[in-house]
Amino acid sequence: MRILFIHFAVLFTFCLCSNIPSSVLELNEKFVEVKNEGMWFIEFYAPWCAHCKRLHPVWDQVGHTLADTNLPIRVGKLDCTRFPSVPNSLGINGYPTLIFFRNGKRIDYRGSRERDALVSFAKRCAAPTIEKITRRQLDKVKLDSRTDPSFIFYGKPSGAEYEKFQEISNKMFSLVRFYSLSEDKENQEGFKTRICVLKDNAEFEFVGNVEELEHWVNRERWPGFVAASSANLAEIGASGKLVVLAVSNELEKYNTSSEIQKFHSLVESASKELRKDRKLWERFQFAWLDGSDLASQIQMTTIKAPHLFVFNYTTYEYYLTEDEPQKMTKNSILVFLKQLAESVDKGTVVAFGGRDLFTRIKRMVFEFYWNIAQMFATQPLLSSCLFGVPIAFLSIICYSICSADFSVDRDEFYPDDEDPLLDDEEESEKEDEEEYDENHEKAE
Numbered sequence: 001m002r003i004l005f006i007h008f009a010v011l012f013t014f015c016l017c018s019n020i021p022s023s024v025l026e027l028n029e030k031f032v033e034v035k036n037e038g039m040w041f042i043e044f045y046a047p048w049c050a051h052c053k054r055l056h057p058v059w060d061q062v063g064h065t066l067a068d069t070n071l072p073i074r075v076g077k078l079d080c081t082r083f084p085s086v087p088n089s090l091g092i093n094g095y096p097t098l099i100f101f102r103n104g105k106r107i108d109y110r111g112s113r114e115r116d117a118l119v120s121f122a123k124r125c126a127a128p129t130i131e132k133i134t135r136r137q138l139d140k141v142k143l144d145s146r147t148d149p150s151f152i153f154y155g156k157p158s159g160a161e162y163e164k165f166q167e168i169s170n171k172m173f174s175l176v177r178f179y180s181l182s183e184d185k186e187n188q189e190g191f192k193t194r195i196c197v198l199k200d201n202a203e204f205e206f207v208g209n210v211e212e213l214e215h216w217v218n219r220e221r222w223p224g225f226v227a228a229s230s231a232n233l234a235e236i237g238a239s240g241k242l243v244v245l246a247v248s249n250e251l252e253k254y255n256t257s258s259e260i261q262k263f264h265s266l267v268e269s270a271s272k273e274l275r276k277d278r279k280l281w282e283r284f285q286f287a288w289l290d291g292s293d294l295a296s297q298i299q300m301t302t303i304k305a306p307h308l309f310v311f312n313y314t315t316y317e318y319y320l321t322e323d324e325p326q327k328m329t330k331n332s333i334l335v336f337l338k339q340l341a342e343s344v345d346k347g348t349v350v351a352f353g354g355r356d357l358f359t360r361i362k363r364m365v366f367e368f369y370w371n372i373a374q375m376f377a378t379q380p381l382l383s384s385c386l387f388g389v390p391i392a393f394l395s396i397i398c399y400s401i402c403s404a405d406f407s408v409d410r411d412e413f414y415p416d417d418e419d420p421l422l423d424d425e426e427e428s429e430k431e432d433e434e435e436y437d438e439n440h441e442k443a444e
Contacts, residue, residue, distance in 0.1 A: 023063035025076035029083040032090075036104035041066070041122050043077040044087055044097040052096045054113075061115045062122070071126050100125045100174070107174045112231045120148060121174065129173040130157075130166060132180050141179060145198035149221055150177040155193030157182065164210045165195060168217055175235075176221045200224045200272075215240070219282065225271040228287035230294055237313025241285040242344075244271075244337065247307035250290045263306035263325050264288065270333040280334070283341050284310070293374070298353065300366040308333070310340060317351040 027042065043059050045052035056077075063075040080087040080095065090099070090106075098109040100122060107125055111117050130153070133141060141150055153165050157180055169178040195206040195213065197220045206216055219239050228236055228245060236243055246267040252260040271286035289295055292303040298311060298318060306325040311318045321328075321336045343349035353359060375383040 023067040023075060024060055025074060027076045027078040027083075029085050031076070031078060032086055035101045038103065039071075039073045039126055040101040041073055041075045041125075042099055042101070044080050044090075044092050044095065044099070045077060046081050046095045047079065048081075049095040055096050058113060058115050058118070062118045065115065065119050066122055069123070071123065073122055073126050075122075102126070110231060110235070112229055124177055125174045127173070127177065129169040130178045130180050132182070135181070138181060141177075142198050142203075145177075146201055147223060148177070149197055149199035149223060150179060151195065151197050151217060151220075152179040152181055153195050154181050159193075160210055161193070161195065161213075164213050168214050171214075172217065172221075176217070197221075200275075219285075222285060222287075224275060225268045225286045225288065228289055228294075233287075233294070234313060236285060236287060237311070239285060242283060242319075242340075243311045243313065244284050244286045244333075245295065245309055245311050246286070246288040247292050247295045247303060247305045248288045248290065249305055252305075259326065260306050263328070266328060266330060267308065267333065270330045273330055273334060274337070277334075280337055280341065284337055293370075297363075297367060297370060300353070300363055310337070312351075315351075316355050317353045319349065319351060 024043075031040075031042070041062075043052075043055065045055070059075075059077060066073050066075055078086055080092065087093075087097075096113075098113075098118070100107040100109060102125055109118070109121055111121060133152075138152075141152070144150070151165075151169075153162060155162070162180075165178070172178075196203050197206070197217075199220070200223055204220070206213060208216065219241060222236060222239065226232075226236065228243070233243070244267075246264065248264045248267075249260050252258045253264040255261050267286065267288065274280050274284060274286070292305050292307065295303040295307060295309070298316075299309070308325060308328065309318050309320050319340055321333075323332055323336070340349065372383075372387075375386075
């Protein structure tokens with residue numbers, strides 16, 4: 001009895017420990033009535049979706065992290081199979097779909113599904129479109145802007161520049177942070193009205209007309225050497241720059257003895273050097289890929305790290321250098337980009353890929369092959385069962401059809417004593433004998 005009680009206590013304790021409280025709210029169809037009230041960050045999912053299952057633990061972490069920040073953001077999730085009226089009213093077709101609702105304004109999330117990226121997006125959506133800061137807060141903003149660029153307006157919040165700055169912040173506050181620092185009595189000397197971007201441990205000032213400010217913000221809202229993926233590559237390409245993509249590896253880039261680490265550091269130093277040439281900086285954006293999957297799909301061939309190419313997302317064309325990755329230097333990369341810019345302006349550049357009909361068909365075939373190959377590489381047993389069993393059944397059916405004998409054995413239908421053909425033959429023989437006998441009698 002005592003042992004039974006101990007087992008029960010252990011089981012009860014285990015159940016309590018496994019039932020970890022979550023900060024993520026389970027929502028139903030009534031969410032449509034309250035979505036315009038306050039701030040919501042919602043995951044719309046389906047239980048059968050594999051991507052949703054992988055996101056669930058990350059989503060729980062997002063809920064706990066945002067709860068600790070004391071921001072007025074309610075994190076929730078909604079099962080679209082139980083409450084189909086909600087996704088129908090919001091026009092949701094794919095899963096998972098992540099949407100931030102800010103006092104009735106809908107902001108769709110299309111970035112990577114990592115905790116830090118999701119939390120950073122939620123904080124940007126919840127913050128004021130232009131956050132006012134002081135000189136003491138500026139150092140913290142610069143520290144946070146090393147990996148997440150921010151734009152700051154120095155000066156009195158008035159005039160044509162500030163109005164344009166405010167207009168842009170109303171459009172892009174969910175993508176990047178905007179700050180305003182006014183002149184104070186303690187720092188009147190040397191204070192200049194200007195607009196700057198804080199990124200890569202540096203501050204870069206906007207130079208140009210007010211009409212060019214929005215285009216400049218779009219170009220400068222990414223770090224100099226940003227991590228690219230299938231989720232954000234379209235937005236990086238929307239900046240109007242050609243994307244210099246370095247195929248690297250998240251783990252190997254920290255290994256000092258690895259060739260990938262040396263290549264990654266080389267490309268990063270080239271991105272910093274490119275900043276000194278304003279014309280080239282306005283044409284190219286450096287980025288790196290974790291793994292070669294996306295690069296292989298773009299080039300429709302198997303790519304191995306390290307690798308470097310230039311990608312134009314607008315036309316889906318890419319450009320290759322003749323130098324091998326092991327022989328590249330910082331200067332050779334910059335010379336290649338300079339020559340490429342000149343060739344593009346002259347119209348003499350040799351481009352691969354594109355969006356023509358033949359290339360699209362070729363890309364569809366390659367993506368089908370690539371997905372099958374990835375399935376066998378990651379889940380060989382499951383893939384073998386998935387494709388092997390139907391193929392085996394089809395083979396058996398084809399073999400049975402091809403090897404079947406369709407000839408009919410007469411004995412299966414007519415026994416020897418009931419064969420109509422034999423009866424006919426016997427009757428004809430009897431008639432012949434009778435005719436022979438009659439003829440024989442006449443002849444006598």
